[in-house]
Amino acid sequence: xxxxxxxxxxxxxxxxxxxxxxxxxxxxxxxxxxxxxxxxxxxxxxxxxxxxxxxxxxxxxxxxxxxxxxxxxxxxxxxxxxxxxxxxxxxxxxxxxxxxxxxxxxxxxxxxxxxxxxxxxxxxxxxxxxxxxxxxxxxxxxxxxxxxxxxxxxxxxxxxxxxxxxxxxxxxxxxxxxxxxxxxxxxxxxxxxxxxxxxxxxxxxxxxxxxxxxxxxxxxxxxxxxxxxxxxxxxxxxxxxx
Numbered sequence: 001x002x003x004x005x006x007x008x009x010x011x012x013x014x015x016x017x018x019x020x021x022x023x024x025x026x027x028x029x030x031x032x033x034x035x036x037x038x039x040x041x042x043x044x045x046x047x048x049x050x051x052x053x054x055x056x057x058x059x060x061x062x063x064x065x066x067x068x069x070x071x072x073x074x075x076x077x078x079x080x081x082x083x084x085x086x087x088x089x090x091x092x093x094x095x096x097x098x099x100x101x102x103x104x105x106x107x108x109x110x111x112x113x114x115x116x117x118x119x120x121x122x123x124x125x126x127x128x129x130x131x132x133x134x135x136x137x138x139x140x141x142x143x144x145x146x147x148x149x150x151x152x153x154x155x156x157x158x159x160x161x162x163x164x165x166x167x168x169x170x171x172x173x174x175x176x177x178x179x180x181x182x183x184x185x186x187x188x189x190x191x192x193x194x195x196x197x198x199x200x201x202x203x204x205x206x207x208x209x210x211x212x213x214x215x216x217x218x219x220x221x222x223x224x225x226x227x228x229x230x231x232x233x234x235x236x237x238x239x240x241x242x
Contacts, residue, residue, distance in 0.1 A: 067125025069211070072204035075120040075129060078113070079197035085113040086190035092180040100168045103175065107167060110186065111152065111160040114140075117193065118158050126203035129196045136192035143178065143185045150175050 065071050089110045096102050121133040137158040140147070144154040151167030152160055167175075179186050 066123045067203075067207065068123075069204045069208050071120070071123040072126060072129075072200045072207060075117070075124045075126075076197045076200040076204065078117040078120040079193045079200060082110075082113045082117045083190050083193035083197065085110045086186050086193060089179050090182060090184050090187040090190065092176075094172065094176060094180065097172050097175050097180055104162075104164055104167055107152065107179070108162050108164075111162050114189070115159045117196070121196070124200060124203065125207075126199045128199035129203065132192050132195040132199060136189055136196070139185060139188050139192070146174070146178060147185075150178060152178075 085106075089106050092103070092106060096106075118133070118137065121130060124130060124133075140158075140160075141154055147154060147160075149166075150170035151163040151165070153163065154160060178184055181187065
């Protein structure tokens with residue numbers, strides 16, 4: 001694992017913002033470290049991830065396969081496919097949009113890939129992947145009305161359903177505004193899919209590292225205390241890289 005880009009810890013940067021301030025009279029003290037790790041534990045707690053995951057899944061529950069190396073890699077693959085399908089859809093020209101067979105094929109492929117990514121996110125334990133996924137689904141929800149008018153319905157479970165008849169009859173300019181440009185909502189989905197994929201890979205690496213170094217439980221022997229610290233720190237660090 002590379003640790004290049006350590007400055008790009010984005011979502012957690014506020015945790016460290018006061019540690020090196022000249023006005024912080026408690027810097028580098030044991031109490032500072034304890035407070036920091038307590039906050040890290042809160043952010044990385046199952047309850048925190050469950051809250052985000054619940055919003056992504058529309059309330060469905062996770063299963064025992066959540067947070068495994070396999071589930072994170074599957075999310076990475078799903079995100080990669082979604083990025084590809086999103087890019088293809090946003091690259092449609094007006095002539096492509098007027099060809100309704102091409103349009104239906106591309107939109108359907110995008111919707112299927114999007115739904116697969118939503119499913120895969122429900123089995124992720126990466127805070128960063130879940131956050132990016134929530135941002136992505138919220139973006140799509142923002143345009144649910146416009147999407148519905150051109151034949152793409154956003155369900156309560158965040159999944160997409162394509163009405164081919166409505167899509168074929170939709171105004172070409174309305175379709176183009178949703179799909180056919182680098183500034184469209186679909187292009188933004190592609191950006192978020194990339195973020196999701198990176199976070200999922202990082203989480204898979206961290207999970208594999210923990211398993212290799214400490215075993216599945218990580219709570220035996222003389223190293224249990226160190227493992228708790230290392231797991232929290234490494235998980236936060238690698239999940240926050242972009």
